[in-house]
Amino acid sequence: MWDFRTEPDFQAKLDWMDTFVREECEPLDLLFPHIGQPYNTENAAARAILKPLQDQVREQGLWACHLGPDLGGQGYGQVKLALMNEILGRSMWAPTVFGTAAPDTGNAEILAMFGTAEQKSRYLQPLLDGDIVSCFSMTEPQAGADPKEFVCAARRDGDEWVISGEKWFSSNARYAAFFIVMAVTDPDASPYRRMSMFVVPAETPGIEIIRNVVVMPDREELDEGTHGYIRYNDVRVPADAILGGAGQGFEVAQARLGGGRVHHAMRTVGKCRRAFDMMAERVLSRRTQGELLADKQMVQQFIADSWIELAQFRLLVLQTAWIIDNEPHGTARTDIAMCKVAMAKIFADIISRAVQIHGSLGVTAELPLYEWWTSVPSLALADGPTEVHKATVAKQVLKGYRPAAGLFPSEHIPTRREAARARYADILKEHGLA
Numbered sequence: 482m483w484d485f486r487t488e489p490d491f492q493a494k495l496d497w498m499d500t501f502v503r504e505e506c507e508p509l510d511l512l513f514p515h516i517g518q519p520y521n522t523e524n525a526a527a528r529a530i531l532k533p534l535q536d537q538v539r540e541q542g543l544w545a546c547h548l549g550p551d552l553g554g555q556g557y558g559q560v561k562l563a564l565m566n567e568i569l570g571r572s573m574w575a576p577t578v579f580g581t582a583a584p585d586t587g588n589a590e591i592l593a594m595f596g597t598a599e600q601k602s603r604y605l606q607p608l609l610d611g612d613i614v615s616c617f618s619m620t621e622p623q624a625g626a627d628p629k630e631f632v633c634a635a636r637r638d639g640d641e642w643v644i645s646g647e648k649w650f651s652s653n654a655r656y657a658a659f660f661i662v663m664a665v666t667d668p669d670a671s672p673y674r675r676m677s678m679f680v681v682p683a684e685t686p687g688i689e690i691i692r693n694v695v696v697m698p699d700r701e702e703l704d705e706g707t708h709g710y711i712r713y714n715d716v717r718v719p720a721d722a723i724l725g726g727a728g729q730g731f732e733v734a735q736a737r738l739g740g741g742r743v744h745h746a747m748r749t750v751g752k753c754r755r756a757f758d759m760m761a762e763r764v765l766s767r768r769t770q771g772e773l774l775a776d777k778q779m780v781q782q783f784i785a786d787s788w789i790e791l792a793q794f795r796l797l798v799l800q801t802a803w804i805i806d807n808e809p810h811g812t813a814r815t816d817i818a819m820c821k822v823a824m825a826k827i828f829a830d831i832i833s834r835a836v837q838i839h840g841s842l843g844v845t846a847e848l849p850l851y852e853w854w855t856s857v858p859s860l861a862l863a864d865g866p867t868e869v870h871k872a873t874v875a876k877q878v879l880k881g882y883r884p885a886a887g888l889f890p891s892e893h894i895p896t897r898r899e900a901a902r903a904r905y906a907d908i909l910k911e912h913g914l915a
């Protein structure tokens with residue numbers, strides 16, 4: 482049964498969230514606008530505002546809603562989470578206020594799934610409580626999209642593992658209390674069993690942040706980089722620092738990335754909607770040649786195309802969420818890849834139209850469009866490039882198809898007409914049509 486209604490009780494929670502995000506979270510975006518600030522646990526002023534807001538979220542029972550009840554969440558499932566994340570996506574700070582900020586969400590999930598009791602109490606609990614932030618250290622300077630090319634290695638030395646190598650784009654490394662590091666532990670094993678995942682406390686000797694890489698629109702001279710280029714110089718961790726088993730690195734990474742991608746897509750629906758709202762307000766406010774921008778047909782095309790694309794994208798995300806909730810684990814793999822591709826494209830389309838509609842104001846730093854625009858390329862790269870996800874979609878979809886049985890395609894009209902004639906030969910003959 483398909484049903485697009487939201488239960489009244491849950492709608493009331495969404496309404497509360499909507500007001501709370503606009504009134505309480507968006508001011509944080511204005512006061513502490515840099516992308517790294519929600520993760521900077523040393524920003525005392527921001528934390529002083531943040532903590533009471535997080536308490537209010539907890540009081541509403543809306544803290545860390547991506548988690549099951551066993552970990553302090555509500556276990557709402559992905560469809561409800563999608564509706565919530567649409568609201569959170571409006572604001573950069575909102576996910577932190579609600580305990581659902583990436584990459585900590587994904588790191589919490591794999592600690593919950595694969596962690597030992599000791600790892601859970603030491604790392605997971607403070608992460609879930611919002612007291613610390615974490616870093617996922619997988620991509621390397623020479624390879625990203627294909628983890629089979631990774632070379633950062635960990636070798637066993639008595640009761641310890643010794644990690645050596647470099648990692649690239651380890652987001653929030655500078656603020657993190659611990660790192661989850663993927664390293665080659667058995668170079669001779671099959672490609673998907675060569676690597677393991679390690680939980681490494683930030684204070685471990687040998688972790689060197691070569692630099693905090695700056696992405697557009699940030700500035701190096703303002704020390705705004707948040708993506709750690711890291712060298713692990715013979716970093717020693719105890720044998721039990723491994724997350725999951727030895728050789729399980731790929732499996733752990735996969736478990737983490739699916740959820741992260743779809744949650745990003747959910748939040749992107751919210752950002753697209755906010756950009757659309759800006760566009761709609763502008764075309765109804767700005768005049769040219771004696772009429773509103775809204776009266777111009779090409780502008781109407783912008784509005785219609787954006788609204789249709791957004792509706793399609795939103796339905797894709799909700800359908801994917803529904804599949805995750807209702808079908809066996811792994812069924813949504815293709816759908817998640819579709820969401821990942823669509824989110825980068827539709828975000829780019831809507832933001833570029835919103836910028837254009839705002840004219841010169843659209844290219845200034847005086848509107849949120851500036852920051853969103855500069856984040857367009859990242860959306861098509863982080864958690865895997867668009868091309869890789871398109872390839873996944875194509876390969877999975879094609880598994881449901883077979884080659885044509887004969888020389889011509891199965892839809893070849895003369896061939897099919899011949900078969901239809903043969904099927905009804907007697908009747909056609911009776912009516913003089915044979």
Ligand SMILES: Cc1cc2nc3c(=O)[nH]c(=O)nc-3n(C[C@H](O)[C@H](O)[C@H](O)COP(=O)(O)OP(=O)(O)OC[C@H]3O[C@@H](n4cnc5c(N)ncnc54)[C@H](O)[C@@H]3O)c2cc1C
Binds near residue numbers: 863
């Ligand atoms: C904002 C941001 C945050 C990130 N945070 C983290 C993080 O916290 N931790 C972490 O470990 N990593 C992180 N990453 C890294 C991210 O996972 C990688 O950028 C991504 O996997 C791509 O790897 P790469 O950058 O090395 O590009 P490459 O692998 O070098 O790919 C470059 C380009 O080659 C093409 N390409 C690659 N593979 C294929 C293919 N199979 N078919 C066709 N074309 C292909 C695509 O055009 C692709 O964009 C982050 C990236 C960004 C942008």
